[in-house]
Amino acid sequence: MAPNIKAVIPAAGLGTRFLPLTKAQPKEMLPVVDKPTIQWVVEEAIDANITDIAIITGKHKAAIENHFIPSPDLEDSLKRRGKDEDLAKVKQVSNLANITFIRQESQKGLGDAILCAKDFVGDDPFAVLLGDTICVGDPNCTKGLVDIFNNHHQPVFAVEKIAMEDTRRYGVMSGDKIADSLFNVDSLVEKPEPSDAPSNLGVLGRYIFTPDIFDYQSEVNAGVGGEIQLTDAMNMTAQSNSLLAWKFSGTRFDIGTMEDWFRSHLILSHQYKWGKVIKDISEDF
Secondary structure (H helix, E strand, C coil), rough: CCCEEEEEEEEECCCHHCCCCCCCHHHHHHCCCCEHHHHHHHHHHCCCCCCEEEECCCCCCHHHHHCCCCCCCHHHHHHCCCHHHHHHHHHHHHHCEEEEEEEECCCCHHHHHCCCCCHHHCCCCCECCCCCCCEECCCCCCHHHHHHHHCCCCCEEEECCCHHHHHHHHHEEEEEEEEEEEEEEEEEEEECCCCCCCEEEEEEEEEEEEECHHHHHCCCCHHHHCCCHHHHHHHHHHHCCCCCEEEECEEEEECHHHHHHHHHHHHHHHHHHCCCHHHHHHHCC
């Protein structure tokens, strides 16, 4: 019987590269097509048959929680006005999954955000999906990782092929190919210079861990900027046990910068909903 896998979605970052847009609005709530970025991420977990989800938030992130919890006043207003289609959309968002919200009190990095979910995770394996990254593919990225974990019973994370000049933006893996698109990981290097990068395979923000990652993460000291890196705990996992990497064949849409967000919104809007509108507008330029 396959284990019960939970999901953790870190979404506590300050989003400083989007200021002043994110001064009062979380980056994860920026719209992509017709829904917030983080809803894409939650739906990816649900499509992987994960229904217990923790979202790690911080101060000024109340909009994320408000988006996913019921809104009685709004629902009553829509019902009175006969807006049944809009009412159904609002209720659907509130009933997506069993979502728990956990506060990361201070910004100490991704590793610390994962530690915040220790009590929520308990003894279960869990997926980590970064809240500012959308992955589109068949199978979806998290579903692919869940299948690999259930077959191999080892922690696994997703990678993608990157340009060598972009290695400074990624954690980059070193390892040996053991099957089609599957690698046994020796180590990871966080944001190396191109000349120091061990490969052209970069971590893309989707992982499946077992609870022992918390033991390793607790041993990690804060690095540059006072941040506790997840990469350090993953290296401990690779050295002590087995750590796998899976090359995702779909497309990752990063929402890390304003340009990335605009590009993601435009491409996915063209693909899913407003292709004709975008084509008509582009002819005016």
